[in-house]
Amino acid sequence: MTNLDLLIDEAKKICILGHINPDxxxxxxxxxxxxxxxxxxxxKFVRVYLEKASDKFNILEGFKEISQDLNDAIDFDLCIVCxxxxxxxxxxxxxYLKRAKKIMIIDHxxxxxxxxxxxxxxxxxxxxxxxxxxxxxxKYIDKKVAxxxxxxxxHDTGVFRYSNTNKNTLIIVSELIDKGINFSELLDITMFKQKFNQKVITANIINRAKFLCKGKVLFSWTNKEEVNSLSLDNRDIDMVVGYMRETIGIDIAVFAYEIGVNIYKISLRSNGEKINCADFSKKYGGGGHKKAAGFTLKMSIEEIEKFLSENISEIFNE
Ligand SMILES: [Mn+2]
Structure with a gap:
């Protein structure tokens, strides 16, 4: 039995949490x-609490039962944060974390x-x-868990093509496929198929993109006005920065989207091994991974562009 299984075993009421803007x-x-x-x-009584996520994940069992309730009067024996x-x-x-008797963190x-x-x-x-x-x-991994x-x-390996993918990942994936899952449909629905307006906004964002730092940085943005005018929300544009990264010649893609009046979430995706997006993001109150990270800035788009031009060159460690 793993430590995780032991903790689950002794708990009666369990809550499971994740991060904001769940991916x-x-x-x-x-x-x-x-x-x-x-x-x-x-x-066992078990409940997942997450911010409202994109409906495309409806295909997964339990998605409809995810709670956004902040007023549950339940004191959980165990809170698992993923x-x-x-x-x-x-x-x-x-x-719910603060009130729970025990806490378990699973993270990377x-x-x-x-x-x-x-x-x-x-x-x-x-x-x-x-x-x-x-x-x-x-023994308890059935098709739904798989x-x-x-x-x-x-999602986190970009369909097994990011450099974080390893032999063991593919062995695990092969075992999951063995449970009879329809992986082709799962990928199409949760990753590739988009609303037509998502393609429109992607085209707009690419059209206004600018190269900074002698072409090493590709920067672009959107705001609430544009997102709303296309009947979209910020969950519909989470793939744009990854798409921007796949541009020949750049080292990093930077995408800014508005989350409040003149408050922008800055998403970074890098190419190559040398750049550390997590370190740069951490400096400005954010975090993430080496090749994918983010932070928040309270400024206008013009100021963000100036901020990036002045500061992002340090990411290249030169
Ligand atoms: Mn992750």
Whole structure:
């Protein structure tokens, strides 16, 4: 029995949390664990709390049961936090963490700073969903659990093509596929198929992109006005920065999107091994991974462009 299984075993009421603006790995790892606990035990109360995520994840079992309630009067015996490197990124749901009798963290972020007795932290793991897989009893991994963990690993590895993918990842994925999951449909629905207006906004964003730092940086942005005018929300533009990164000749893509009046989330995606997006983001109050990280700036787009032109060259370690 793993430490995770032992903690689950002794708890009656369990909550599972992740990070704000939940992505595929956050949803895959939390729901994978949720479905696993439900498979293995019929006497546990288990609830997942996450911010409202994109409906495309509806295909995963348990998605509809994810709660956004902040007023549950439940004192949990165990709170499991997946794919989250800091308490600020748990945000409002941290109330359940604070009240829980025991805490378990499962994470792979370079910038993890949560102090906790029970922690499964592997900064080299490509996805938290992979860490969940390694720490649960394989007997209780059915098709539903496999679908969640597959989606989590696929999202954080860019469908097994980022350099974080390793032999073990592919062995795990092959075992998940063996559960009879429809991986082709899972990828199409959660990653590739988009609303037509998502393609329109991507085209707009690419059209206004600028090269900074002698062409090493590709920068672009959108704001609430544009997102709203196309009947989209910020969850619909999470793939844009990854798409920008796939540009020949650049070392890093930087994408800014408005989350409040003149408050922008800055997303970074880098190419090559030399650049550390996590270190740069950490300096400005954010975090993440070496090749994918982000932070928030309170300034206008003109000021952000100036800020980047003046500061981002330090990311190249020259
Ligand atoms: Mn992750």
């Amino acid at each position: 595929g790995d956050c949803i895959g790892s939390t729901l994978g664990l949720y479905n696993y606990i439900k498979n293995k035990y019929d006497d 794919d989250c490197g800091s308490e600020e990124r748990i945000k409002d749901f941290a109330i 972020h370079e910038t993890n700073n949560i102090k906790c007795e029970n922690i499964i932290l592997d900064k080299n793991a490509p996805a938290t969903s992979e860490l969940v897989y390694k720490n649960i009893d394989k 679908e969640c963990l597959y989606v989590g690993i696929a």
